[in-house]
Amino acid sequence: MPLLAYLDISFNYLYGSIPLSLGNLQNMTDLNNHLSGVIPDIWSNFKYLYYLDISNNNFSGKIPSSIGSLSYIKFLFLGGSKLSGQVPSSLQNCTSMDTLDMGDNRLSGNLPSWVGEAMPSLLIFRVRNNSFTGHIPGQLCRLSNLHILDLSHNKLTGIIPTCLGNLSRLKIELELDSERYEGSLQVATKGRIMEYTETTLYPVNSLDLSSNNLSGGIPQELTTLSELGTLILSRNQLTGKIPEVIGNLKDLETLDLSHNKLVGEIPASMVSLTFLSHLNLSFNNLSGKIPTNNQFQTFDDPSIYGGSLALCGTPLATKCSASGNGNGETLSGWDKDDEDVKDRLEKLWFYLTVTLGFFMRFWGVCGSLMIEKR
Known part of the structure; x- marks a missing residue:
């Protein structure tokens, strides 16, 4: 099927690797699948592929460097697998992402x-x-x-x-x-x-x-x-x-x-x-x-x-x-000691106020009588 442009085989129970013959579909624009195995390095032939979803599967190994040749790619989904290694620097060629x-x-x-x-x-x-x-x-x-x-x-x-x-x-x-x-x-x-x-x-x-x-x-x-x-x-x-x-x-x-x-x-x-x-x-x-x-x-x-x-x-x-x-x-x-200190301070202030008030009233009356003897 050399003119095939859209392939969706997702949500199945397919197993094994992606067949290498898939690289012959040079008109492919959209690929969606849930396969397993190793991702083959076949992506250099996909001149017009703008959507690639190979997420949520059991792929292992590294991300193929040939994915970086997908100059038209806008949507790249590689999540949910067991891919390892570093991100290939060739992906920086995908400037339309x-x-x-x-x-x-x-x-x-x-x-x-x-x-x-x-x-x-x-x-x-x-x-x-x-x-x-x-x-x-x-x-x-x-x-x-x-x-x-x-x-x-x-x-x-x-x-x-x-x-x-x-x-x-x-x-x-x-x-x-x-x-x-x-x-x-x-x-x-x-x-x-x-x-x-x-x-x-x-x-x-x-x-x-x-x-x-x-x-x-x-x-x-x-x-x-x-x-x-x-x-x-x-x-x-x-x-x-x-x-x-x-x-x-x-x-x-x-x-x-x-x-x-x-x-x-x-x-x-x-x-x-x-x-x-x-x-x-x-x-x-x-x-x-x-x-x-x-x-x-x-x-x-x-x-x-x-x-x-x-x-x-x-x-x-x-x-x-x-x-x-x-x-x-x-x-x-608060600690119990802090509460006791607070209570003692309040009581001390109360007694000082009462005592001071008593002396002020006492001397206010008696003092005036002592000065004005008549």
Whole structure:
């Protein structure tokens, strides 16, 4: 079938390798399958292939370097297999790429920095659940159209690049072009993994850097991504305070900062996140009073704040002090000695006041009689 252009053999029980004769289909534009075995290095002959989905199968071995010869490729789905090794540098020849999904494999090495230089139109970059190491390359910040970035569940180190705040697609509301999306993609949001198709994928704005070894603080520059809907930074080694202006993320629906080393109070600006429906701040070192306005009235699950012993207020059992200074001190947290000292001071002040009042009244009367003898 030399003129065959579209082949979909997905959701079957086929086994074995992709037949080498498939390389003769030079007019192929769309290939969708769920096979197993090793991916053959036959892709140099596919001159017009723009969609390749060989995800969710049992492929093993490396990503064939000949995939880099697919100059028209826009959608490449390689996720959900057992692919190993490093990402071939030949993929930087795929300059028309819109979606690159290599998640849920066994890929290793550094994240390819050339993605940010060679694929300027990239909308989705997903490498979730691999073994990538090293720092997050700053070149990714050049992808002005990027709106789904999933680097979670790897072994990345270093700080979160401040330049991620330059991702303009997440800063400005743009006109959506649904024709630039094909296939389906799994995205973590609202505490679970959800699958989106081309008809529901384009409005999703997500930044997921969870389950790595990232350190340093949360860059304040991230709070300029006003169109961001999901921000997941959980299970890292992040320190410092939650940015005070995090309330600028007006479209945020999911915020997960759990399992880090964050300190300080929950910023008051977070009550401005009126679209927020999933929040997780557990297992940090946060302190002070939990906000109670707007969306925080719906966050009545104590596990949202679990592990931060210095937090107080609803929905926790620990009540805040009457002073309302937000420092997290509570009557139940004081030592017995501190209470005794407080009681003694109050009694001493009472006796001093009574004694002083008595002498003032006494001498006010007797003193005047002594001066005016008549």
